[in-house]
Amino acid sequence: MLTIVMIMICGIGxxxxxxxxxxxxxxxxxxxxxxVLLFLLGIEVGGNPRIVNGLQTLGLEAIVLTIGGCAxxxxxxxxxxxxxxxxxAKAHHQEGGEA
Known part of the structure; x- marks a missing residue:
């Protein structure tokens, strides 16, 4: 976790x-x-039998959270x-009015 935070701080700097x-x-x-990251995440999820076997039991709550998050x-x-x-548009309008 510290590595991730340090990489993020370096990127910000x-x-x-x-x-x-x-x-x-x-x-x-x-x-x-x-x-690329989304593709690799898909490979990771698709390759995990526990996740794939549990897809049908995710339930209504997961679907609602997904739709709510996307919306x-x-x-x-x-x-x-x-x-x-x-x-x-306001800045452009003000520039045009002054010219």
């Missing part, structure tokens, strides 16, 4: 030091790595997108 640099490819790299993520991502878009 690196990000802080490089915050003024243009790194356009970082977003694509992060997306690709997330896809909450979508809702808050949409709300954040609207908030950021509104801020950008």
């Amino acid at each position: 690196t990000g802080y030091l490089l915050r003024n640099k243009k790194m356009g490819a970082i977003g694509r790299i992060i997306t690709a790595l997330i896809w 909450g993520s979508v809702l808050f991502a949409w709300a954040l997108w609207r908030y950021v878009s509104a801020k950008e």
Whole structure:
């Protein structure tokens, strides 16, 4: 656990030091790595007979939590997108009004 925390702190420090640099490819790299991690997680789950055999007994609670988590993520991502878009539109409108 300490190793994970230290890696995260190193990443935060690196990000802080490089915050003024243009790194356009970082977003694509992060997306690709997330896809790889999800794939590897799927392999790990699929290879675990205890999990695979227990899939049919997960129950309603697990399904509700999954749907609720996904719905909450979508809702808050949409709300954040609207908030950021509104801020950008307001800033753009103010810049246009001054010119």
